[in-house]
Amino acid sequence: MAFEGTSTYVVTDALRLAVEAAVTLQRPLLVKGEPGTGKTLLAEELARSLDTRLITWHIKSTTKAHQGLYEYDAVSRLRDSQLGVEGVHEVRNYINKGKLWEAFESDERVVLLIDEIDKADIEFPNDLLQELDRMEFYVYETDQTVRARHRPIIVITSNNEKELPDAFLRRCFFHYIDFPDRETLQQIVDVHFPAIAPRLVSQALEVFFDLRQAPGLRKKPSTSELVDWLKLLMADELAQEALYQRDPSKAIPPLAGALIKNEQDTALLERLAFMVRRQNNGPRR
Structure with missing residues (x-):
C-alpha cells in the first residue's frame, strides 16, 4: 500500500x-x-x-x-x-x-x-x-x-x-x-494557501523559526499554529505591514496570540527584546 x-x-x-x-x-x-x-x-x-x-x-x-x-x-x-x-x-x-x-x-x-x-x-x-x-x-x-x-x-x-x-x-x-524543516513547511503552506504572497510566507517563516529558537520558550509554536497565524495575516493588511516592518527590538509579532499561548513565554520574549534594545543602544555615558 x-x-x-x-x-x-x-x-x-x-x-x-x-x-x-x-x-x-x-x-x-x-x-x-x-x-x-x-x-x-x-x-x-x-x-x-x-x-x-x-x-x-x-x-x-x-x-x-x-x-x-x-x-x-x-x-x-x-x-x-x-x-x-x-x-x-x-x-x-x-x-x-x-x-x-x-x-x-x-x-x-x-x-x-x-x-x-x-x-x-x-x-x-x-x-x-x-x-x-x-x-x-x-x-x-x-x-x-x-x-x-x-x-x-x-x-x-x-x-x-x-x-x-x-x-x-x-x-x-x-x-x-520530526518537526518540519523550512522546505517542508513551505510545502505545507502551499497546500493550505496556494495563492499566498511569497513575501508574506518568507517573512512569516523567518519570524516563526526565530520564535521556536528563542531560548527558554516553554511552548514552541507548532505547524498548525503557523497555519492559523498565516490565515489571520492574510486577512489583515495592517498586520502584514507590521510584519514586514518588524523591529527586532519589539518583542511580539503581530497577531502573536496564534503562536504564543501563555504569559510566561510572552514575558520571556519581552525580556529578550529589551536585551536587544539595550545592546543596540550601547552603553550610557
Missing part, C-alpha cells in the same frame, strides 16, 4: 515508508512527535486516501482498556428488571460496544486511531496486547468471541507524557515525526 499524502496533507518519505511498513507487518503504527506535527491528522488523511472509515478512540486519564472492547451496563439492567422492562433477560441489550469491537465487525477495512495513548494508566497498553495481536476478544457475558472481519490499520499516537511498556513497544512499528 502506497500512502502519498493527500491534497491537504504533506507526507515525508520517512513517514510514507513507516505507514507502508506497519501495514506490511500488520502491526500498529506508533507515532510520536511534538504537538501540532500532524500525528492525529495522519490517521484522518490515511483513511481519506483509502476512501475508508476512520474510527477514533480518544484516550483520557480515566480510560480503561476494556472500554475499547465493550462495557456491560449492569446498573441499567437492574433498574429495568425492577421496572419490568421487556427484554431485560437478554444480556445483549446491555452490552455497549467499544471502538475495537466497532472496528472488528466492520464490513470493510477501517483505520482505527487510538489517540494519545500515553494519557491513560501505565497498564493500559499492556491490557490491549492480546486483542491487538490476535484481532479477537472474548465477551464473557454473552459467551461469544468477537473476531476482526478485516484487520484494521491501527494508528496509535503518543505525546511522550509517559514511557510505554516494552512488551507493547515490541508489537508496534515506531515512527517519530
Whole structure:
C-alpha cells in the first residue's frame, strides 16, 4: 500500500515508508512527535486516501482498556428488571460496544486511531496486547468471541507524557515525526494557501523559526499554529505591514496570540527584546 499524502496533507518519505511498513507487518503504527506535527491528522488523511472509515478512540486519564472492547451496563439492567422492562433477560441489550469491537465487525477495512495513548494508566497498553495481536476478544457475558472481519490499520499516537511498556513497544512499528524543516513547511503552506504572497510566507517563516529558537520558550509554536497565524495575516493588511516592518527590538509579532499561548513565554520574549534594545543602544555615558 502506497500512502502519498493527500491534497491537504504533506507526507515525508520517512513517514510514507513507516505507514507502508506497519501495514506490511500488520502491526500498529506508533507515532510520536511534538504537538501540532500532524500525528492525529495522519490517521484522518490515511483513511481519506483509502476512501475508508476512520474510527477514533480518544484516550483520557480515566480510560480503561476494556472500554475499547465493550462495557456491560449492569446498573441499567437492574433498574429495568425492577421496572419490568421487556427484554431485560437478554444480556445483549446491555452490552455497549467499544471502538475495537466497532472496528472488528466492520464490513470493510477501517483505520482505527487510538489517540494519545500515553494519557491513560501505565497498564493500559499492556491490557490491549492480546486483542491487538490476535484481532479477537472474548465477551464473557454473552459467551461469544468477537473476531476482526478485516484487520484494521491501527494508528496509535503518543505525546511522550509517559514511557510505554516494552512488551507493547515490541508489537508496534515506531515512527517519530520530526518537526518540519523550512522546505517542508513551505510545502505545507502551499497546500493550505496556494495563492499566498511569497513575501508574506518568507517573512512569516523567518519570524516563526526565530520564535521556536528563542531560548527558554516553554511552548514552541507548532505547524498548525503557523497555519492559523498565516490565515489571520492574510486577512489583515495592517498586520502584514507590521510584519514586514518588524523591529527586532519589539518583542511580539503581530497577531502573536496564534503562536504564543501563555504569559510566561510572552514575558520571556519581552525580556529578550529589551536585551536587544539595550545592546543596540550601547552603553550610557
